[in-house]
Amino acid sequence: MLRSAKRIQRPSGLLDFPLRPHTYPFRACAQRWMSARPEKRQADEANGTPPPRKKVTIAHLQALRASRTPITMLTAYDYPTGRACEAHGIDITLVGDSLAQVCLGYDSTTRLTLDELLHHTRAVARGSRAPLLVADMPFGTYLASPEDALRSAVRVVREGGADAVKMEGGMELVETVRKLTGVGIPVMAHVGLQPQRHVALSGYRAQGRDAESALHVLRSALALEEAGAFAAVVEAVPHALGTYISRRLTRMVTIGIGAGAGTDGQVLVWDDMLGTWHGHQAKFVRRFAQVDREVERGVRAYADAVRERSFPALEESYEMPKGQWEKFERLAEDVVGTA
Numbered sequence: 305m306l307r308s309a310k311r312i313q314r315p316s317g318l319l320d321f322p323l324r325p326h327t328y329p330f331r332a333c334a335q336r337w338m339s340a341r342p343e344k345r346q347a348d349e350a351n352g353t354p355p356p357r358k359k360v361t362i363a364h365l366q367a368l369r370a371s372r373t374p375i376t377m378l379t380a381y382d383y384p385t386g387r388a389c390e391a392h393g394i395d396i397t398l399v400g401d402s403l404a405q406v407c408l409g410y411d412s413t414t415r416l417t418l419d420e421l422l423h424h425t426r427a428v429a430r431g432s433r434a435p436l437l438v439a440d441m442p443f444g445t446y447l448a449s450p451e452d453a454l455r456s457a458v459r460v461v462r463e464g465g466a467d468a469v470k471m472e473g474g475m476e477l478v479e480t481v482r483k484l485t486g487v488g489i490p491v492m493a494h495v496g497l498q499p500q501r502h503v504a505l506s507g508y509r510a511q512g513r514d515a516e517s518a519l520h521v522l523r524s525a526l527a528l529e530e531a532g533a534f535a536a537v538v539e540a541v542p543h544a545l546g547t548y549i550s551r552r553l554t555r556m557v558t559i560g561i562g563a564g565a566g567t568d569g570q571v572l573v574w575d576d577m578l579g580t581w582h583g584h585q586a587k588f589v590r591r592f593a594q595v596d597r598e599v600e601r602g603v604r605a606y607a608d609a610v611r612e613r614s615f616p617a618l619e620e621s622y623e624m625p626k627g628q629w630e631k632f633e634r635l636a637e638d639v640v641g642t643a
């Protein structure tokens with residue numbers, strides 16, 4: 305309750321500093337949150353304000369899995385996208401390292417630094433309370449040793465405000481996942497296509513397309529579940545394999561991207577899904593909206609209106625109270641002289 309309360313209540317003056325929980329006014333925030341009365345809630349519903357969503361927990365995700373209700377995950381990179389995931393019922397918000405490409409203009413996710421990831425995670429966290437907030441561990445911040453990974457993950461949770469961290473990899477991450485889950489940092493694994501390895505893989509290629517490679521993906525998933533990961537992204541594998549892995553796991557929730565309809569949930573990149581990304585589009589992307597068209601329409605209409613002076617209209621401008629303009633003109637004459 306305390307953790308969830310802090311996100312929406314963060315005062316804007318402190319935003320660009322790493323959060324220091326012991327100096328932060330969590331108590332007051334939490335109390336304000338907890339004192340929300342049922343009467344107030346009914347009033348909010350009556351005037352159209354939706355009731356606050358309950359925090360999504362790992363237990364809740366497991367319950368969704370058990371009832372075969374697909375889990376929805378979407379990436380977010382800033383405050384407004386965090387708010388949109390919060391407001392429109394997304395279960396898990398992921399500050400993905402795709403941030404590097406779709407938001408920061410790098411040519412690869414391997415360019416992203418931990419500080420850049422933290423900067424964006426804090427922004428998403430300010431707009432996000434109910435969805436489970438997961439942040440990607442950037443390339444090179446979790447690979448040297450489990451201790452190295454722990455140091456990075458602590459920053460992601462403490463400074464970024466994430467609930468959990470995600471990391472790409474298989475068997476080689478088992479000790480790291482044990483270490484993090486052992487100190488209470490939930491880990492989402494990421495198997496199948498691992499974009500941080502795109503150079504070593506000779507491109508963004510689907511994985512597990514032959515029997516040996518499929519077995520390797522299955523083994524990774526089983527080992528990461530055994531190590532304690534609560535969930536795993538399964539990326540770009542044949543749909544039959546996505547389904548098979550999801551059925552064989554007992555606790556770990558699978559979130560597919562290009563892994564077919566048989567995983568426990570789905571994830572897409574915000575800009576792919578809304579049609580604002582114009583780089584390469586993978587086979588698994590579906591555009592659920594064409595926001596780019598609206599962006600173009602809006603920007604062109606604005607520029608046209610400025611050029612033809614139809615913007616701003618009189619109603620979009622300020623008036624002076626009666627008599628003040630005449631008074632101003634008399635006073636101004638003393639300053640600039642009569643023409």
Ligand SMILES: Nc1nc(=O)c2c([nH]1)NC[C@@H]1CN(c3ccc(C(=O)N[C@@H](CCC(=O)O)C(=O)O)cc3)CN21
Binds near residue numbers: 401405497508573584
């Ligand atoms: N905008 C965006 N969306 C993403 O899903 C995404 C990123 N960026 N950046 C980081 C990674 C890179 N991703 C990608 C990028 C391309 C393919 C792709 O084109 N795959 C081929 C498969 C080719 C093969 O199987 O050999 C495809 O046709 O889908 C897959 C994942 C996923 N992630």
Ligand SMILES: CC(C)C(=O)C(=O)O
Binds near residue numbers: 399400401403573
């Ligand atoms: C596509 C998702 C799963 C991801 O890892 C990212 O956004 O970086």
